[in-house]
Amino acid sequence: xxxxxxxxxxxxxxxxxxxxxxxxxxxxxxxxxxxxxxxxxxxxxxxxxxxxxxxxxxxxxxxxxxxxxxxxxxxxxxxxxxxxxxxxxxxxxxxxxxxxxxxxxxxxxxxxxxxxxxxxxxxxxxxxxxxxxxxxxxxxxxxxxxxxxxxxxxxxxxxxxxxxxxxxxxxxxxxxxxxxxxx
Amino acid sequence: xxxxxxxxxxxxxxxxxxxxxxxxxxxxxxxxxxxxxxxxxxxxxxxxxxxxxxxxxxxxxxxxxxxxxxxxxxxxxxxxxxxxxxxxxxxxxxxxxxxxxxxxxxxxxxxxxxxxxxxxxxxxxxxxxxxxxxxxxxxxxxxxxxxxxxxxxxxxxxxxxxxxxxxxxxxxxxxxxxxxxxxxxxxxxxxxxxxxxxxxxxxxxxxxxxxxxxxxxxxxxxxxxxxxxxxxxxxxxxxxxxxxxxxxxxxxxxxxxxxxxxxxxxxxxxxxxxxxxxxxxxxxxxxxxxxxxxxxxxxxxxxxxxxxxxxxxxxxxxxxxxxxxxxxxxxxxxxxxxxxxxx
Numbered sequence: 001x002x003x004x005x006x007x008x009x010x011x012x013x014x015x016x017x018x019x020x021x022x023x024x025x026x027x028x029x030x031x032x033x034x035x036x037x038x039x040x041x042x043x044x045x046x047x048x049x050x051x052x053x054x055x056x057x058x059x060x061x062x063x064x065x066x067x068x069x070x071x072x073x074x075x076x077x078x079x080x081x082x083x084x085x086x087x088x089x090x091x092x093x094x095x096x097x098x099x100x101x102x103x104x105x106x107x108x109x110x111x112x113x114x115x116x117x118x119x120x121x122x123x124x125x126x127x128x129x130x131x132x133x134x135x136x137x138x139x140x141x142x143x144x145x146x147x148x149x150x151x152x153x154x155x156x157x158x159x160x161x162x163x164x165x166x167x168x169x170x171x172x173x174x175x176x177x178x179x180x181x182x183x
Numbered sequence: 184x185x186x187x188x189x190x191x192x193x194x195x196x197x198x199x200x201x202x203x204x205x206x207x208x209x210x211x212x213x214x215x216x217x218x219x220x221x222x223x224x225x226x227x228x229x230x231x232x233x234x235x236x237x238x239x240x241x242x243x244x245x246x247x248x249x250x251x252x253x254x255x256x257x258x259x260x261x262x263x264x265x266x267x268x269x270x271x272x273x274x275x276x277x278x279x280x281x282x283x284x285x286x287x288x289x290x291x292x293x294x295x296x297x298x299x300x301x302x303x304x305x306x307x308x309x310x311x312x313x314x315x316x317x318x319x320x321x322x323x324x325x326x327x328x329x330x331x332x333x334x335x336x337x338x339x340x341x342x343x344x345x346x347x348x349x350x351x352x353x354x355x356x357x358x359x360x361x362x363x364x365x366x367x368x369x370x371x372x373x374x375x376x377x378x379x380x381x382x383x384x385x386x387x388x389x390x391x392x393x394x395x396x397x398x399x400x401x402x403x404x405x406x407x408x409x410x411x412x413x414x415x416x417x418x419x420x421x422x423x424x425x426x427x428x429x430x431x432x433x434x435x436x437x438x439x440x441x442x443x444x445x446x447x448x449x450x451x452x453x454x455x456x457x458x459x460x461x462x463x464x465x466x467x468x469x470x471x472x473x474x475x476x477x478x479x480x481x482x483x484x485x486x487x488x489x490x491x492x493x494x495x496x497x498x499x500x501x502x503x504x505x506x507x508x509x510x511x512x513x514x515x516x517x518x519x520x521x522x523x524x525x526x
Contacts, residue, residue, distance in 0.1 A: 027506065030385075036490045040221045050225045 057149075065128045065143035067150050068121055070167045073111055074177035078167060079140035080119065081112035086132035086141055094125035095132060112138065119166060123150045123159040187290065196277075196296050203276050207430040208238040210481055214430075217485040245423035253416045257323035264320025265417065265424035271313040272431035278302035279438050280364045282448045282470040286462045294470065295364060303361040306439060307348065310394060313432065314340045317396075317403065320425070321413035332412025335496065336403030339393055342503040343400075347390035349511035350383045353518040354443060367447035371454065375446040382514045384444045386507050391436045393503070396429065398488040405493055437480035441473060448473040 025031065051058050060066065071079045082099035100117040102110050109115075132141050145168075153159060212227065212234065219226030227234030255261055282294035299305060314337055321333020354376060358366050370376060377384045393400040404412030411417075414425045441447060448469035456465035494502070 033487075033491055037486060040486065040490045043223055044217075044220045046223055048220075048225050049223050052225075052228075 060147050063144055064147070065130050067123075067143070067146045067148040068126075068132070068161075068166055069142050069146040070119065070163065071140050071142055071145070072168045072170070072173035074173070074180060075108070075111075076170050076173045076177075077107075077109060077111040078115060079111055079138045080116050081114050081138050081140070082116035082119075083137065085135040085137060089131045089135035090126075091129060091131060092125045092127045094122045094127075096120050116163070119163050121161050121166065123161055124156060187288075191290070191292055192296065195292075195294070199276050199279075199281070199296055200273065203273055203431055203434060206434045206477075206481075207272075207427055208242070210430040210433060211241065211426070212238050213481065214485050214488075217482065218489050221486070221489040242423065245420050248419040250419040250421070251416075253325050255323055255325040257325070260319050260323035261416075262421070264316050264323060264413075265421045265428070266316070267319065268313060268316030268428040269424045269431070271309050271316060272428040272435065275306050275309045275435045276438070278305055278363055279435075279442060280367050280447060281473060282466045283368075284462070285466055294466070298362060298364045301361045302363045303351065303355070303366075306363075307344070307351075310432075311340075311344060313428075316425075316428065317413045320417065324413070324416035326416050328409045328411075329413050329415045332403045332409045332415070335409075336396060336413060339396075339400060339402060339499060339503075342500060343390045343393035343507075346386055346503060346507035346511050347394065349508060349515060350386035350390065351443070353383045353511070353515045354380055356515070356518050356522060363442055363447075367442055367449065370446040371449045373446075373451050375444065375449075377444040380444065380514075380518070382510065383518075384440075386511050386514070387444070388440065389502075389507060391440060392484070392487065393499075395432045395436050395484070397433065397484055399491040399494050400499060401493060402496055402499060433481060433484055434477065437477045437484065438473075440480050441476035445476050 073079055082097050084097065084099075087093075087095040087097060096118075097116045097120065098118040099114055102113050102115055128143060130143050133143055150159070150161075215237070216226040216234070227237040230236040230240045252258070252261065277296040278299060280295040280298070284294060285292045317336045318333045321329040321331075321336070324330070354366075355361060357376070357379060358369055360366060360369075366376075392398075396403050403409075404414065409415070414422055417425060448466070450469065450472040453465055453469060456468065
């Protein structure tokens with residue numbers, strides 16, 4: 001019933017190779033070369049796989065971990081309360097922050113009574129593992145929503161991203177709120 | 184010898200020099216573009232439209248690079264190597280007939296820097312000197328890899344020159360002349376030599392690949408074994424000269440292939456154009472046709488480069504001595520019989 005293992009070809013492309021002496025014409029390699037040339041010229045006219053990066057970006061999967069984003073809630077207030085759990089969970093020690101108390105009249109800016117006045121991530125240290133996202137109790141830090149790659153740069157200092165680069169833009173928060181209300 | 188003649192020739196020489204340089208420059212761009220396209224990529228596209236300024240950027244980079252010299256006893260030879268490679272690459276273009284003639288200011292301007300009787304011999308002589316550039320450079324680098332590359336280049340070029348010469352002898356038996364101008368004129372109409380000498384053309388083509396040190400015969404500079412081969416120790420513009428000479432050689436050998444076997448500047452209906460439209464238009468079109476043929480061969484060089492892997496050294500020598508040389512001798516005999524039978 002069962003066929004011999006030698007005769008099975010799972011891919012359907014099994015080919016018996018031989019080690020016979022080449023004939024004179026084969027040893028000139030001409031026919032093989034012409035065949036090869038035809039294969040390569042087909043590739044010449046084929047559609048290119050390149051994505052012209054800065055102008056075009058590739059599609060990211062929903063769970064792609066890119067540049068971090070500090071989230072705002074529907075009212076545009078920052079979620080982060082500077083508890084430091086992200087920094088604690090970070091295996092690369094890329095995160096640092098400084099906490100401050102919310103003053104009266106700043107309720108529209110920060111959701112919690114305590115907020116991060118300085119929040120910095122060193123993008124050269126970060127390994128984009130997403131443990132900060134998992135540790136966050138306030139739903140504040142996300143790697144999956146920015147859909148951005150950390151851009152290249154010339155100086156090491158420029159890779160320390162502060163709140164100016166990390167906090168979600170206000171318009172985005174407003175748009176999210178509208179979408180939520182519409183639903 | 185009147186002054187107009189001197190001016191005419193000077194202008195022609197400058198133009199030919201400029202065209203060779205520009206073609207060599209843009210061959211580097213074309214090589215990268217063709218390589219990319221054959222590998223489903225897009226190639227250089229940032230500097231200028233379609234990356235057209237890339238050769239300029241590369242040249243500027245080479246000029247700006249640090250000039251490193253190995254601690255060698257043969258400092259003079261180290262400098263002379265790239266100079267020989269470059270100058271021999273440019274010297275061959277002197278005898279190429281770029282077109283028939285133009286009629287300017289009541290003078291017939293022959294579109295050839297010099298029409299010497301033995302121009303084919305001249306080309307072979309200059310190409311043979313070219314190998315000294317590589318040999319001297321590799322020797323003076325005081326480096327095992329460079330020396331190996333130089334030795335390989337020298338023995339390869341010497342072996343393939345034999346087959347190349349023999350394949351051209353069959354052509355010369357047919358044309359009865361060594362002058363490239365004469366050979367071009369004989370091929371007017373669709374009377375191209377490739378139809379009479381297909382085997383000779385094939386042998387010449389293969390040998391041209393070997394003579395220009397192009398893949399599949401680029402054993403002189405194979406990266407996987409010899410780092411950079413003979414130009415391992417070179418940097419800055421000296422290195423640029425070697426690379427540039429390689430591309431200039433490729434342009435010149437494409438030109439020779441086009442002139443010897445593919446009718447040079449001739450195209451079907453050229454005589455009709457001369458009679459009905461005018462000498463100048465017909466011949467400018469002829470120059471254009473020659474350049475289309477040259478560009479095709481340059482493309483072919485690149486096409487082959489990204490198709491065939493490098494030969495092993497014993498395969499290279501077997502192909503040269505045991506296959507191509509006997510084949511070209513048989514070709515000579517058959518050509519002789521045909522000439523006796525049909526003329």
